[in-house]
Amino acid sequence: MTSGAGPPPLDHLVGIPVRRTVRPPAADVVGTTVAGVHTSVPVVGVRGWTLLVFLSSTCDGCEPLWNAWAHPQLFEDHGMPPVERVVAVTRDAVHERPDVLATWCADAPASRWGAAIDRLVLSSAAWASYAVWGPPLFALVDGPPGVVATEGVAWAVEQVANHVRRAMIGDPGAADPSAAG
Numbered sequence: 634m635t636s637g638a639g640p641p642p643l644d645h646l647v648g649i650p651v652r653r654t655v656r657p658p659a660a661d662v663v664g665t666t667v668a669g670v671h672t673s674v675p676v677v678g679v680r681g682w683t684l685l686v687f688l689s690s691t692c693d694g695c696e697p698l699w700n701a702w703a704h705p706q707l708f709e710d711h712g713m714p715p716v717e718r719v720v721a722v723t724r725d726a727v728h729e730r731p732d733v734l735a736t737w738c739a740d741a742p743a744s745r746w747g748a749a750i751d752r753l754v755l756s757s758a759a760w761a762s763y764a765v766w767g768p769p770l771f772a773l774v775d776g777p778p779g780v781v782a783t784e785g786v787a788w789a790v791e792q793v794a795n796h797v798r799r800a801m802i803g804d805p806g807a808a809d810p811s812a813a814g
Contacts, residue, residue: 656781657764659774662722664756667734672754674720677779681717684797686787687760687770688721690733694788695769699737701790713794714801717776718752723768725757773797 662674662685676683686702688695701707702721709715721737723729738753759765763772769787773796774780783800787793 656784657762659772659779659781660759660762662720662754662756662759664722664754664759665726667726667731667738667753667755669726672752674718674752674754676718676774676776679717679776681776682782682797682801683718683720683774683776684716684793685759685763685772685774686719686721686793687723687763687765687768687772689723689728689768690730690737692768697790698769698771698787698793701793702737707790708794708797711791711794713797716773716797720752720754722759723753723755724760726755728757729755771796773800775800 659677661676664672666672674683676685686698688698688702699721702719708719723734734753734755763770763781763784770784771787771793772784773782775782783796785792785796
């Protein structure tokens with residue numbers, strides 16, 4: 634193991650599911666835009682649902698989710714009900730490829746899901762708050778109580794849509810994101 638201040642590089646890695654007995658508490662997302670401007674997305678105590686998708690510009694396994702983020706109808710095509718906010722969260726700029734992120738931002742349209750659909754926040758702090766070990770990972774936050782309703786490795790758009798749908802209707806099967814689809 635090497636000693637260093639930062640996390641290991643994530644080039645060409647796909648996250649591995651971690652079974653948790655307790656989910657991390659929900660937290661607002663605070664960081665920067667690709668342009669380096671301070672930004673925040675309220676998540677706790679706000680009306681509705683927030684889908685956080687933890688991605689990286691250096692993760693090959695993230696491409697399907699980047700595509701869905703840029704084309705949100707892909708979530709709807711797989712039966713995901715509308716949520717108030719969909720936010721892509723990467724690590725801080727020093728760990729990412731800002732040129733790649735800027736391209737993804739340019740490709741992300743506004744959506745009927747809400748103004749924040751095209752939100753990208755660079756925030757290593759959010760990764761720590763949500764105990765993200767590697768991308769792609771998702772967390773669905775129910776705003777009023779401020780709880781993570783479901784979370785897991787985001788290995789396919791249809792899998793994320795299924796877990797979001799199940800969590801929003803209170804299906805206890807959504808509590809185990811490692812369960813089949």
